[in-house]
Amino acid sequence: QVQLVESGGGLVQAGGSLRLSCSASGLIFSTYSVAWFRQAPGKERDFVAALSRSSSTWYADSVEGRFTISRDNTKNTVYLQMNSLKPDDTATYYCAAKTSGSSPSQTNSYSYWGQGTQVTVSS
DSSP, X not given: OOEEEEEOOEEEETTOOEEEEEEEESSOGGGSEEEEEEEOTTSOOEEEEEEOTTOOEEEOTTTTTTEEEEEETTTTEEEEEEXXXXXXXXXXXXXXXXXXXXXXXXXXXXXXXXXXXXXXXEO
């Protein structure tokens, strides 16, 4: 079955950087669009970034210029490089995958989800 496993979360000071990884199995990774979402306590799950099969990218306004999504199809892995982190970036980060390239920011359009990795940014 399809599995997505995130890693790389942790505690970092404001202004610091982290790189999240999401390793996929059970699917032909190169044929999937992938994305990162995040959810803070008591809030809805929000779109962060997406990357299509053809390498088109989309970012939430709040992370544009600070975060970069990328993928390595040879390793079945998607990454999220997060720079200039802010306390407001504190959340559980989830990777997601789907075969369609439409609606990249829509949570309910994704078929597969990881279990999440916690990112905490201290002020």
